[in-house]
Amino acid sequence: MAQGRTTGTARVPERIAYAAGVGFVVLGGLVAAVAGPLQFERGSWLAAYLVLVCGVAQCAISSQRRVLRTAPLRPATLWMLFGCWNIGNALVIAGSLATIPVITDAGGILLVAGLVLAGAGTRQAQRPVAAVLLRIFYVVLAVSIPVGLYLSYLRAT
Numbered sequence: 001m002a003q004g005r006t007t008g009t010a011r012v013p014e015r016i017a018y019a020a021g022v023g024f025v026v027l028g029g030l031v032a033a034v035a036g037p038l039q040f041e042r043g044s045w046l047a048a049y050l051v052l053v054c055g056v057a058q059c060a061i062s063s064q065r066r067v068l069r070t071a072p073l074r075p076a077t078l079w080m081l082f083g084c085w086n087i088g089n090a091l092v093i094a095g096s097l098a099t100i101p102v103i104t105d106a107g108g109i110l111l112v113a114g115l116v117l118a119g120a121g122t123r124q125a126q127r128p129v130a131a132v133l134l135r136i137f138y139v140v141l142a143v144s145i146p147v148g149l150y151l152s153y154l155r156a157t
Contacts, residue, residue, distance in 0.1 A: 013078035019088065021058035024050050031133045042097060053111075054089045057141060059086065061118045062135055069126035077117060084114035092148070099156040101149070108145045115142050 029049030035043020061081065065072050075083070091107025094100075115138050125131035 012074055013082055014027055014065065017062035017078075017082050018059055020082075021055045021062060023051050024055035024058065028052075028055060046093065046097070049089075049093065053092075053141070054086075057137075060134065060137060061114070064118065064121055067127065068122060068134065070121060070124055070131075073117075073121045077121075080115040081114050081121075083093075084110045084117065088114060092152075096152050099152075101153050101156050104151055104152040107151045111145055112142060136154070 028047045031040075031043055031050060032047035034040070035047060040046075064070070072078075088107045088110030091103050091110065093107075095103030095105070095107060119135060119138050122131045122135055
């Protein structure tokens with residue numbers, strides 16, 4: 001199969017992940033809109049997290065094959081990446097809102113696993129500059145995970 005081309009089956013997880021990312025951006029906007037009137041103390045954090053990590057990052061991850069013109073990952077790998085990213089984010093949100101750091105930690109581990117899978121998909125990119133920029137984005141996300149986990153511990157104590 002030529003690099004950058006996928007079968008319909010391989011595109012399904014990418015399309016679902018992209019749609020989920022867009023949905024999270026919208027959800028984050030809705031949370032931002034109601035956080036103030038409902039006096040939801042962690043609403044601004046939740047809105048930003050939904051938009052930036054759940055939404056924008058997932059859109060970038062799900063678009064990387066098309067943007068970088070790389071060979072597609074196997075559908076099973078794409079589904080694993082989708083699961084790591086979304087279950088990880090759900091655990092981070094649940095653990096943070098419930099102030100249970102061990103749940104947040106489990107989510108962080110899944111997010112790192114997702115970033116490793118996404119990073120592996122940037123190899124042999126036809127657009128090397130875009131690949132470097134995307135890898136830098138992934139590194140920034142990876143560095144922010146332990147920082148966020150540490151902050152969740154501070155809030156829990």
